[in-house]
Amino acid sequence: MKPDMSVNLAGIMLRNPVMTASGTFGYGEEFAEYVNLESIGAFVTKGLSLKPRAGNPTPRIVETPGGMLNAIGLQNVGIDAFIAKKVPFLRNVNTPAIANFFGNTVDEYAELARRLDEIPEVAGLEVNISCPNVKQGGIVFGTDPGCAASVVSACRAATKKPLIVKLSPNVTDVVVMARACEDAGADSLSLINTLTGMAIDLGRRRPVLANITGGFSGPAIKPIALRMVWQVAKAVKVPIIGIGGIMNATDALEFILAGATAVQVGTASFINPGAAQQIAGEMEAWLLANGVADIKSLIGALEV
Amino acid sequence: MKPDMSVNLAGIMLRNPVMTASGTFGYGEEFAEYVNLESIGAFVTKGLSLKPRAGNPTPRIVETPGGMLNAIGLQNVGIDAFIAKKVPFLRNVNTPAIANFFGNTVDEYAELARRLDEIPEVAGLEVNISCPNVKQGGIVFGTDPGCAASVVSACRAATKKPLIVKLSPNVTDVVVMARACEDAGADSLSLINTLTGMAIDLGRRRPVLANITGGFSGPAIKPIALRMVWQVAKAVKVPIIGIGGIMNATDALEFILAGATAVQVGTASFINPGAAQQIAGEMEAWLLANGVADIKSLIGALEV
Amino acid sequence: MQFTSMILSNAEVSPGYWRMRMTAPQQFASATPGQFVMVRVSGAIDPLLRRPFGIFDVGVHAPVQSGAVPQPYFEMLYRVVGKGTAMLSALHETDVLDILGPLGTGFNLGSPDEEKLIVGGGVGLAPLYLLARELVKRSPVRLFAGGRTRDDILCITEFERLGVECYTATEDGSLGECGLVTEALLRRLDVLKGRATIYACGPHGMLNAVAATAEARKIPCQVSLEGYMACGVGACLGCVAPGRGHSAETPDFRCVCTEGPVFESNELKWRD
Amino acid sequence: MQFTSMILSNAEVSPGYWRMRMTAPQQFASATPGQFVMVRVSGAIDPLLRRPFGIFDVGVHAPVQSGAVPQPYFEMLYRVVGKGTAMLSALHETDVLDILGPLGTGFNLGSPDEEKLIVGGGVGLAPLYLLARELVKRSPVRLFAGGRTRDDILCITEFERLGVECYTATEDGSLGECGLVTEALLRRLDVLKGRATIYACGPHGMLNAVAATAEARKIPCQVSLEGYMACGVGACLGCVAPGRGHSAETPDFRCVCTEGPVFESNELKWRD
């Protein structure tokens, strides 16, 4: 019998727990050739801001052992162009689309949540709090529980849609951040966003990235992501989305055992554009082979 | 002409900047077959405690993409057996030996610093603050600036030898920790210690490590280590030792450009027991080929 | 399109430069000059990212037996510069590779009546051979191939066999003219009095010089760019290049992997 | 000792089990039965750590031409279980590997007058062949080889050629006795009335049963353990196994890579 792969992510029904991660799957259409969008659980858009953003100078990307750094600089079309040019595509796709977004101030975050709340094609919101707070001298929202809570509260007040908060791993205690966001009204937590890293070009005696530092992703970061998901899953009640270095079904299932209700596939889509679909298929095959009737029975089923 | 490879590490004169990292090179003698100890800058012992420690149950080790997790549990012979059985070996090696150590309380740290201060064969002390503070309910000394400062002050008062403080990367802001340790009297800072990670055995639905989580090391972590060394080097005056995923001379030179005066080779010694010697040799060859007369001219020479 | 390709041959054509022929599906025949592929060099995670390479040639192996299905193939010309290309050069016939492609927007063949001047620096020749093969069908074509030494001058015989007139220049004078190949290009432009189209691929400095020449002489010019790529399909936004009007205040980035890698040189921002 | 070894042959001897012969330096001839090597499967960082394997055999290729230098070699017998062993099985003659070894403390050959009973489970036979080769020089030797199915019974012919009497048992009865090979061992012990030495290598459950038998009958018994290893030279402390007196309060860990991998079974702590 076909295993039940569906999960309920804070009210968003996913046909399976495999989502794609923000910034690694464009606005969905870029991958239409490689992925049957209706074979995955949900997809998340590139992070949106109020105004279009051009991003950083190049180089923006560098490979590192088992991973990569990116300093795209949150280049995106902006909320208006998103509505005008990207939303129509979503209309015909029978898979939940989650809008990822970020602001420079609490008000910008709230304004974006309000705008996204009005778009019927958007099934849920994922708020990226790994951005510097311009009003507080650049401290990153996602590394201070108070700042994070104020962003989440403001977004919560601005939308009735499911609100996912994406946590930064660049913190001493991710559980403190998770609790602060849950208390402030998050319906779900996704983790991890990228770690901050750096690469140097010895020959040129310069940082490789024009931005000096960048966000570290890919298989290399999986052990950190898995640890954080496990810690947070023990501490909060809301469903968790596991992210970080997921390359195959085994990786995805490990995150689910650690306590994730769903997973997001990021860097893997660059290496293999069909990764998300393939992972969903292989997970189902694994459940079948191992006599697991319902994926939900694996969530947090790690024996410690 | 042979380049000048020597560096002054807080009063310890190193013939070259390549050291071996604590816990990856035993007490020196284990590698005598593979490394001419007098070809490297210095070596650091396995972390010492007051009493011998047996460490964690097994499995203690697991490979991850581009890295490894260890949960050895700080197994070591203890300070008495170190003095009785390991120090005699150091007497005949003309290379500075640094003793790494840790305690469960500030008093234990201070007591160890005092004991080590009396050993003429020990050229310097490296204090590992990535250990839980038993008196403060398990909060890790190295993740709280106040706790870290109290450990460092106590050790400072207990020894006249150069005092290196080894920083944990599992913090929101490593610069805050670095400054706290410098202000409390550290002569040098070494970073990074391992990140906290986790691996899961899907088939058994259990963590791979008996200890559940472990310390993450190897090439995978290099981008994080490099970023932290660069951040700290800009913020403090004391010399820095760069650690994290160094596998070859290029990696080592990148850390030096980022601001490190010396480097430590860790996991690489497991894969290639002669790694430290080889890296020192290749660094010298690189300097020669690139017309760099003195390694010191590369310290912090990154152009940003 | 993503496919598994079997290596048919992999040979060093000049010190450090390799030419690899590999199988392709039927649909690959539609690849246009200037498009590229993303190659997964190893199934392991090191190297992690795919590597981009131009399509040097496409073709079909005629069936040996009548009635047998012909075998389409394509070729890459690559230079060993790092880990991924070193691993590629160690592969043998019958080894397989995971390929994504053809990707990107290639060259515009332009109007047939103008002479086509192709400028290639070193391995920059890679995407220009397929282009020349198409262009010679309609127009006179000249190749200007430059390099540091004669080892960097690749596959000239192949271009000559197409009927392309070839000029070569090396910086050390070990082959052809001594100096930069752009000098021969300038002389030809003088002769043609501006009725020409330029196609260029090579190091950024060379492209910069060629673009400046085209601009000064108001000659249409297409260049093929490189950029650090993670995805090759327009999703990561890693590969972008600044467009003509780009500045910190009015940013204008073009996506090299989808809008390019070939651009009209006057669409882009160049160093002054 | 660290050396670069060239593969001389690599063949599947039973489904999923491979035997690899590779060159070694002269000094490798001093390897003793039960020692092991750490193999770097790939120069890339994936897999990162070396993989430990027993030394199945050592030998010397006689020179083909008189006066030529003979070529020492060693062999491994390995099972494909994961990434590293899969990559090993894909290697060919003339490929090279980076080897660390011989490492660890091997078997004690004991007193010659007692019959030697060798017990191997599946690929646990790997370090036992070289042992048998040494033991047969001095003592009667019997091999008890067990596995799940007949595919897991390896290299019996090689043992027989040494003059070793071989018993086999499989859990599914597809070869030899149906059941566990420890039953045949028990019968032999009954016959010998306690005058024997046991040598065992295999899955932990099997070693546990053999150790219990040895303990009950007061027979000397040596076992070769496995343990997750990073360094193989006693530095990482990853590979440890609990010694006899080990408990949470009185911890007693033995280093498998230096004090072992072979231990007297009564030195170790076993499950009850």
Ligand SMILES: Cc1cc2nc3c(=O)[nH]c(=O)nc-3n(C[C@H](O)[C@H](O)[C@H](O)COP(=O)(O)OP(=O)(O)OC[C@H]3O[C@@H](n4cnc5c(N)ncnc54)[C@H](O)[C@@H]3O)c2cc1C
């Ligand atoms: C559209 C396009 C077409 C190309 N066509 C060819 C070709 O036909 N023949 C050829 O020899 N080379 C070509 N290149 C360059 C080629 O991609 C690089 O030389 C190659 O990726 C280097 O890989 P490596 O692992 O050997 O080097 P490494 O330096 O180890 O690579 C590290 C990382 O940097 C990237 N990188 C390194 N050099 C370049 C570069 N010049 N451009 C883009 N990314 C780079 C790699 O892709 C990788 O992600 C092309 C590049 C692009 C963008």
Ligand SMILES: Cc1cc2nc3c(=O)[nH]c(=O)nc-3n(C[C@H](O)[C@H](O)[C@H](O)COP(=O)(O)OP(=O)(O)OC[C@H]3O[C@@H](n4cnc5c(N)ncnc54)[C@H](O)[C@@H]3O)c2cc1C
């Ligand atoms: C002293 C010793 C001698 C051995 N001799 C042999 C032999 O002769 N033939 C043989 O087939 N196997 C032997 N093994 C087991 C062999 O080392 C593992 O099967 C092999 O490392 C698996 O690698 P992998 O990459 O295929 O598997 P993976 O599962 O991908 O390996 C992941 C990690 O786990 C470790 N690991 C996995 N299985 C084992 C295991 N059983 N024991 C120790 N570490 C393990 C690997 O070394 C690696 O670090 C021996 C192990 C030890 C400790």
Ligand SMILES: Cc1cc2nc3c(=O)[nH]c(=O)nc-3n(C[C@H](O)[C@H](O)[C@H](O)COP(=O)(O)O)c2cc1C
């Ligand atoms: C090129 C790139 C761009 C990204 N852009 C965003 C973004 O806009 N918003 C966001 O929340 N996360 C962004 N991320 C982070 C990913 O969504 C994901 O959290 C991270 O890459 C870890 O997952 P992975 O290891 O599977 O890639 C980006 C990651 C990459 C590699």
Ligand SMILES: Cc1cc2nc3c(=O)[nH]c(=O)nc-3n(C[C@H](O)[C@H](O)[C@H](O)COP(=O)(O)O)c2cc1C
């Ligand atoms: C097996 C193992 C044991 C370690 N033990 C210690 C220790 O006792 N004290 C300490 O300060 N660091 C210890 N470390 C951390 C290393 O010294 C080093 O900081 C870390 O491994 C990062 O460097 P690398 O990536 O080069 O290995 C240990 C690391 C490993 C892998």
Ligand code: FES
């Ligand atoms: S390579 Fe990813 S957008 Fe161009």
Ligand code: FES
């Ligand atoms: S494997 Fe490192 S101590 Fe045994």
